[in-house]
Amino acid sequence: MKYFKFLITICFLGLLFSCGADDDICESGEGTPRMKVSFKTLENEKEKTVDSLYVAVDYGSGKVELGKQTAITSRIIPLRVDESPYTDVYFRTSNNGTESKVRINYTTKSTYVSPGCGVKKTYENLNPVLDPTTTTPVKSIETGQNFIENEDKTNLYLLF
Template sequence: MKYFKFLIAVCFIGLLFSCGGDDDICESGEGTPRMKVSFKNFETGKEKTLDSLYVAVDYGSGKVQLGKQTAITSRVIPLRVDDSPYTDVYFRVSDKGTESKIRINYTTKSTYVSPGCGVKKTYENLNSVLDPTTTTPVKSIEAGQNFIENEDKTNLYLLF
């Protein structure tokens, strides 16, 4: 009977210490937001649906392919989270087609969120520049909201 009471006491104490908050999962949108890019027609300026879009991003160690999406009107793209003041993003509309390079310049601000989420970066003073040597398939760009706090507002419009 002594061992049974000891076992119950150990289980009860273990249960008390194992109960904790859900701060080990960062699922309520508290993480670093991504940049939202939407598409417009170059001639009319109206929103456009792209049949396919391939995106690649240079995170400092070479291009990383983010894959293909079809029939889209917008796309969210993660930016660099190191201390670099810019991120290079590459867009193309076909698998082997030409790509347009856009450099996104910004300043970052770090905010501590929780032990599970860690530090959240917000991007301010966004300024995008289309590489003048690659004007296909993206013909021009148009600025949207110039800071990224969440993924609700469009930060950049690509004109095709």
């Protein structure tokens, strides 16, 4: 009987200390949102499906390839999370083709979310600028929603 009470006490204490919030999981879009890019044709500005798109981003230590996607109408791209006021994004439609550079200028605001998620950055006053020396394959750009709170709205349109 003595061992049974001891076992019940140990189980109770184990349950007591194991109960807690799930702070180690960052769910339901609580993390830093990414920028949504969609595509249009230059002639009539209708939405376009891009056959293949290669994206690279300069996060401050050189270009990082985000890979190729095929037959897409939009792409989600993570921006820099340091204190830099801009992110350079490079787009190309073929593996060895020419690329267009778009500099995304913005201001950031940090908000504490939870111990598991840490700090969430939101981007405001988005001002994308197409490098005039690299107008192939992207001919022009068009601004969508000029702040990033979540990944629902398109922030940048690339015109091909």
